Amino acid sequence: MIDLDDNETSAFLHSGCALLVGTIGADGLPRACRAWGLSVVDAGSAVIRVLVEDDDPVTLKNLRDDGRVAVTATSVRTHRSIQFKGRVVSTERPTAEDEARREHYTKLFLTDINDSHRYSPEMLARWARQHVVACVVELAASFDQTPGPSAGSVIDKDNR
Amino acid sequence: MTDPAETTVTLRDLRRCFDGRVPAAIATANGEGVPNVTYLSVVHEVDAERVALSNQFMSKTSRNLAENPHASLLLIDPVTFSEYRLTLRYERTDRRGVVFERLRDDVDTVAALTGMRDVFRLRSADIFRVEAIDVIVEQQDAPGLVSRQQAVGLTACAELAARMSRCADLGGIVEVALAGLDDLLGYRHSSMMLLDEQGRRLFTIASHGFPAEGVGSEIDVGEGLAGAAAEACRPVRIGGLSQMRKYSQAVRTAYEREGAIGPGRDIPLPTLPDTESQLAVPALVRGELVGVLVVESPLPAAFNPDDEAVVTMVATLIAQMTQIERATVDAAEHAPPATKPPLPASQECVHVRFFAEDGSVFLDSDYLIRGVAGRVLWSLVQRRAATGLSEFAIKELRLDKSLALPGFRDNLDTRLVLLKRRLEERHAPIQLERCGRGRFRLEVAGELHLESNE
Numbered sequence: 001m002i003d004l005d006d007n008e009t010s011a012f013l014h015s016g017c018a019l020l021v022g023t024i025g026a027d028g029l030p031r032a033c034r035a036w037g038l039s040v041v042d043a044g045s046a047v048i049r050v051l052v053e054d055d056d057p058v059t060l061k062n063l064r065d066d067g068r069v070a071v072t073a074t075s076v077r078t079h080r081s082i083q084f085k086g087r088v089v090s091t092e093r094p095t096a097e098d099e100a101r102r103e104h105y106t107k108l109f110l111t112d113i114n115d116s117h118r119y120s121p122e123m124l125a126r127w128a129r130q131h132v133v134a135c136v137v138e139l140a141a142s143f144d145q146t147p148g149p150s151a152g153s154v155i156d157k158d159n160r
Numbered sequence: 161m162t163d164p165a166e167t168t169v170t171l172r173d174l175r176r177c178f179d180g181r182v183p184a185a186i187a188t189a190n191g192e193g194v195p196n197v198t199y200l201s202v203v204h205e206v207d208a209e210r211v212a213l214s215n216q217f218m219s220k221t222s223r224n225l226a227e228n229p230h231a232s233l234l235l236i237d238p239v240t241f242s243e244y245r246l247t248l249r250y251e252r253t254d255r256r257g258v259v260f261e262r263l264r265d266d267v268d269t270v271a272a273l274t275g276m277r278d279v280f281r282l283r284s285a286d287i288f289r290v291e292a293i294d295v296i297v298e299q300q301d302a303p304g305l306v307s308r309q310q311a312v313g314l315t316a317c318a319e320l321a322a323r324m325s326r327c328a329d330l331g332g333i334v335e336v337a338l339a340g341l342d343d344l345l346g347y348r349h350s351s352m353m354l355l356d357e358q359g360r361r362l363f364t365i366a367s368h369g370f371p372a373e374g375v376g377s378e379i380d381v382g383e384g385l386a387g388a389a390a391e392a393c394r395p396v397r398i399g400g401l402s403q404m405r406k407y408s409q410a411v412r413t414a415y416e417r418e419g420a421i422g423p424g425r426d427i428p429l430p431t432l433p434d435t436e437s438q439l440a441v442p443a444l445v446r447g448e449l450v451g452v453l454v455v456e457s458p459l460p461a462a463f464n465p466d467d468e469a470v471v472t473m474v475a476t477l478i479a480q481m482t483q484i485e486r487a488t489v490d491a492a493e494h495a496p497p498a499t500k501p502p503l504p505a506s507q508e509c510v511h512v513r514f515f516a517e518d519g520s521v522f523l524d525s526d527y528l529i530r531g532v533a534g535r536v537l538w539s540l541v542q543r544r545a546a547t548g549l550s551e552f553a554i555k556e557l558r559l560d561k562s563l564a565l566p567g568f569r570d571n572l573d574t575r576l577v578l579l580k581r582r583l584e585e586r587h588a589p590i591q592l593e594r595c596g597r598g599r600f601r602l603e604v605a606g607e608l609h610l611e612s613n614e
Contacts, residue, residue, distance in 0.1 A: 020234075022187035022197030030195050032187035032232040032245065055296065056245075070187070070195040079410035085194060117181075117403050118436055118460060126241040126299050143220075145198050147407060148414020151217040 002082065002142040003157045004043035012080070013038055013048075013073055016108030021052050021135075022070035023062035033059040036129050037098070037105035038073065046139040048084070051094065051102050051132040060133060063088050069137055072145055076112040081145035082155065089136040098134045169293050171205050174235055174244060178203050178211075180266065181238035181400035181461060183407075186213065188220075191227030196220050201407060202266045203235070204285075206259055211248070212285045214263045216411075222286070225250045231288060234296075238400065238461055243296040248288035260285045269396050272388040273408040280411055316344040317473060324477055329594060330485045331366075331577040337453075337478050338368035345470060347455040349432050352443075352478060353379075353386055354451035354578075357532065357571045362390055362452055365578050370432055375581045376529050386452045389440035393449055395468045397439045399461035437462035441472045443479035450479040486573055508606035510589045514538040516614040523588055533579040535563050536572070538612070541590070545608045551601045576600060 002009055019035035037051035050071055054060065063069065067088040074081040094102070110124040142155045177184070183199040190196070198221065202214035211233070215222060225231065229250035236243050254260040264282040271280040320340040327333040334352045341347040351367035356378075363378045382391045389396040398404050437457040443450045453475035457463070513522040519534035520527065529537065539560050544550055554572055557563065563572075580592040580600075589605040 018199075020185050020187075020197045020199070022189075022195035022232075024189045024193045024195045028189070028193065028228060029230045029247070030187040030189040030197075030228070030232050032185050032197055032234045034185075034234070066193070068194055070197045072185075072197050072199075074199060077406070079407050081199070083196070083198065085196075116406065117400060118434070118458075123241055126297075127236075127243075146410055146414055147199075147201065147217065148411045148417075149217060150414055150417070151198075152220045 001046055001139060001157070002155045004040045004046060004048075004139075009082075010040060010043075012075070012082070013040060015075070016105065016110075016112040017073040017075055018109065019050070020070075020072040020074070021050065021059065022072075023059050024066050024068055025058065025062050026065060031056070031059050031062055034129070035071070035135075036109075036132050037101040038071070039101060041136065046086075047089065048086075048137050048139060049098070050135045050137055051098055051105070052091075052135045053129045054131045054133045055129070060091070063091050063133075063135055069135070071137065074145070076109070076116050079147055081147070081151075083143040083145040084137070084139045085141045085143070086137045086139035089138050092134045092136070094132055094134045098132065102129075102132055169244065169295055171208055171211065171290060171293075174237070174293075175205060176237050176239055176461070177235035177244065178205055179238060179399050179461065181403060182236040183403075184236075185234040186221060187232040188224035189228050189230070190224045193228075196224055200233075201270065202263055203233070204259065204263055204266075206287060210251070210287055210289055211246070212254070212259045212263055212287050214267055214282055215253070215284045215286050216267060216280065216282060225286065233288075237299075240299040240301055241297075242299045245294040245296055246290050247292040247294075249291055251287045251289050254285040254287060255283075259287065265392060265394070265396075268392070269385065269388050269398065270404055270408045270411075272382060272384055272391075273405050276408070276412050276415060280408075280415070317470065320344050320474065321477055324481060327481070329577070330482055330574060331581060333481045333485065334366040334478060334577075335368075337474055338366055341455065341471075341474060342368060345474075347457075347467075347471070349435075349456040351454045351456075352451060353390075353454065354482070354571070354574050355381070355390065355449050359449070362386055363531070363578065365451070365574065366581065375585055376533065376578060378531070385438050386440045386454050389442050389454075390449055390452050393442045393444065395439065395441040395472060397437075397463050397468060399437050399463065401436050401438055432456050432458060434458045436460040439463040439467055439471055441468065441475045443475035443482075445476070445479040445483045450482050451475075453478060482574070508589065509609050510604055510606040511609045511611070512538070512541050512590075514610070514612040514614070516612065523586070523590065526586070528586060528588065529579065529582050532563065532571070533575045533582070536575055537579055537590070539563060540602050541604075541608055541610060544602050544604065545610055550603065551595060551599060554598045554600070 021033050021035050023031045033056050035050045035052045039049050041047040041049050070085050072083040106128045144153050144155050184203045185199050187197040204212045206212050231248040233246040263285045267282040323336050323340050324333055327336050338350045341350045349369035352365050353362035354365050361378050361380055364375055379387050381387050385396050435456045440452050440454045511524045518530050520530040521534040521537050583591050591603045593601045595601045
C-alpha cells in the first residue's frame with residue numbers, strides 16, 4: 001500500500017485529480033461513477049473519505065450493501081493515475097466540512113481542466129455536482145494506473 | 161436504468177462522446193467481485209448495439225472481463241457536458257478486421273503525437289453489446305459553444321476551384337488555395353506540406369494564418385498528425401489536441417521509464433501556439449500521395465466529417481494541379497530564356513556558407529534552409545559566382561550530379577518554389593524569380609562570398 005503520509009502523494013490526492021469510483025452489485029454488475037473530493041482521514045490505517053456523487057442509487061446501494069470499492073485518482077494535467085482498492089467503512093451525510101471540501105475540490109478540478117483543455121468556465125460549471133455522499137473507505141491496496149506498460153502494477157511504500 | 165428498446169437515447173446520439181476529447185471511464189469486476197475502475201483512451205461505435213474499446217494496456221480490465229463479462233462505462237458529450245452511463249456485456253475480442261483497424265488508426269494517431277509508433281500499438285479491440293444507456297445528466301447545446309459547423313456551400317467550393325484554376329504556377333496554386341480556405345471557407349489557419357523525393361519526409365511549402373510562416377520545416381512521414389495522415393493516406397482529425405498530447409506524453413514517459421524507448425526528440429507541433437483542433441488530409445492523385453493539407457483551430461472540436469470532405473476536396477485539387485504543373489514544367493524545359501536583366505548588385509557582400517553533410521545553407525550567420533533546396537541554392541550561387549550567369553533552366557539543375565536527385569519524381573520544381581518562398585519570407589539578399597516556363601533567375605543584392613566545408 002502506498003504511503004499516504006508521503007507529502008507528494010498527499011498533495012496529489014488532495015489536488016484537483018479526476019476521481020472515479022467503481023463498485024459491485026449483488027447481481028455481479030460493476031458500476032462506475034464519479035466523486036467530487038477526497039481526503040486522507042488516517043494515513044497510518046489507510047482510511048480515506050471520498051465524496052461520491054449521490055445521484056446514482058445503484059452505486060449508493062452497492063457502497064452500502066457490498067462495500068468493495070475501487071477509487072481512481074487521475075491528474076488532469078499529467079494523466080498520472082493511482083487506483084485504490086478497499087472496503088467501505090461507512091456512508092454518511094456530508095458535513096459542512098465535506099461541503100467545503102467538495103467546493104474546494106470542484107474549483108481545483110475545473111481549473112485544471114480549464115487550464116489544460118480550454119473549456120469555458122460556463123461549460124465546466126455544467127459538469128459540477130452539488131450533492132454528494134461521504135464515503136469512508138479503508139484501503140487495502142494501491143496500483144499505478146498511469147497509462148503505459150506498467151499500468152496496473154502494485155504500488156507500495158518502497159515503490160511510489 | 162433504461163432498456164435500449166425503450167430509451168430515446170441511441171448510440172448514434174452519443175457520437176460526440178467517442179471523439180476522445182473527454183476520456184471515458186470503465187468499471188469492471190473480477191470473478192470474486194473486486195471492482196476495478198480506470199480511464200480509456202478510445203471508444204468507438206461499432207453498430208447500433210455495440211461499442212469497441214481499445215486495449216493497449218488494460219490487462220486488469222481484460223482479465224476481469226474473462227471472469228465477469230459485465231462492465232459499466234461513463235461517457236461525456238464534449239460539447240454539452242451531458243453525461244451517460246452505459247451497461248455493457250463483453251462479446252468478443254478482435255485482433256483484425258474493420259473495427260480493429262479503425263481503433264488502430266486512432267491509437268496510431270495518439271502514438272504519432274510523441275513518436276511512439278514503434279511501441280505504442282493497439283493489441284486488440286474488445287467488442288461489447290450495449291445493454292442499457294442511462295442519461296445521468298442531459299444538457300442542451302450552448303449557442304456559440306458547439307463545435308464549429310462549417311457552413312460551406314457548393315458556390316464557395318466552386319469559387320475556390322475557379323481561383324485555383326487561374327493560377328500560373330505551383331506557388332500560386334498553393335497560395336491561392338490556402339487564402340481561399342480562409343476567406344471563402346472559414347479555415348483561418350492552414351498549411352500545405354509536400355512529400356519529398358524519397359517519400360520519407362514532408363516539407364512545408366506554404367502556410368497561412370500563422371504567426372510565423374514555417375516554410376521549409378520538415379517532419380518524417382508518420383510523425384505528428386500530418387505524418388500520420390500521410391502514412392495512412394487517410395484524413396486524421398483531433399478535436400482536443402492538448403488532451404491527446406498529454407495522454408500521449410504520459411504513455412511515452414512510462415515507456416521511457418521502462419527503457420523501451422529513449423528520450424524522444426520533439427515532434428514539430430502545430431505552428432499555432434494554442435491549437436486545439438487539427439485536421440490533416442492527404443493530397444492524392446492517381447492513388448499516389450503528393451502531400452498533406454492541414455487546417456488548425458484554437459477552438460476545441462472545431463472540425464467534423466463535413467470539414468474532412470471539404471478539405472479533402474481542396475487537397476485533391478492541389479494534388480492534381482501540382483501534378484499538372486510538374487508535367488507542364490517538364491514539357492517546357494526547352495523554352496527560350498527570358499531577357500529580363502538581373503537586378504544591379506549593391507556594394508554589400510552576401511556571405512553564403514554551405515554544409516555538405518545535410519545541405520544546410522546560411523546567409524551571413526543566419527540559417528536559411530537545408531536538404532535538397534539548400535543544395536540547389538548552393539549550386540546556383542556557385543554557378544553565378546563562376547560564370548556571372550543568373551538565369552537557369554530547371555533541366556540544367558536536373559543534370560547537376562551534386563544535387564543527388566533521384567531519377568524518379570525528383571520534385572525539383574517544388575523545391576524551387578519552396579526555396580523561392582523561403583528567400584522571400586526571410587527578405588534575403590538573394591531572391592529567385594520565375595522568368596519563363598521551366599526557367600528561374602537568381603537575383604543577388606551584393607557580391608557573393610562563398611564558403612563551404614566540402
